[in-house]
Each structure stands twice: as C-alpha cells, then as structure tokens.
Amino acid sequence: MSEVKKRRYPADRVKLHAMVGRLESEIADRQERLAEVRKLAKEADNAAIVSMAKVYNVNPDEFKQVMEYMRKHGVPGPDLDFIPDSTEENSPLGNSMPEESEEEIETEEMDDE
Secondary structure (H helix, E strand, O other), X not given: OOOOXXXXXXXXXXXXXXXXXXXXXXXXXXXXXHHHHHHHHHHHHHHHHHHHHHHOOOOHHHHHHHHHHHHHHOOOOOOOOOOOOOOOOOOOOOOOOOOOOHHHHHHHHHHHO
C-alpha cells in the first residue's frame, strides 16, 4: 500500500504567511467560480422546467399544484390500468399506427395463399 506522504512546509514564517495568502486567494477565486456555476445550473434547471411545462401545456398554477402534491405524497407511480388507444384521433399520442390501405391488405391475403 502506498503511504500518505506528509507535506513539507517551509520553516520560514514569512514564507508560511505568503503561502496562507496564496491559498486564501485561491479559495476565494474558487468560491466565486462555484457561485457562478451554481447560478448557471439554477438557470438551466429553471429553463428545463419552463420548457417541460410548455411541452405538456401546463400553466403555472397547475404546475404548482402538481409540485405541492408531489411534495406531500411523493412521485406517483405509473398507472398500469390506463393504456391509451393510440389509434384514436383525439389521443394525446396521435395516430401512431398508420392505417393499412385496402391494396396492402389484399396483397397480404394473396401472400398467405
């Protein structure tokens, strides 16, 4: 196993104070960068929420109700009893299965014989 090596620091107190100053400035720079990245991440999250609300055509009040429900009851599971009929024109999924033309049906019947 590799042992953790002890760091060596200068014995001169002036050099130690210089090192403290340098490290403190590095920490301050990284904290500023972290604050900027956190702000960007929050903006990206907000943009994703807005775009998802637009996709599902949900207004802010409805979205608020959904979030309050989820905070109280947790995320609901999938409703396995509900299977949408994708062939309906009014279905939110649309008509995902193209209808076969009569010619295609006749061709298939001929192939079976």
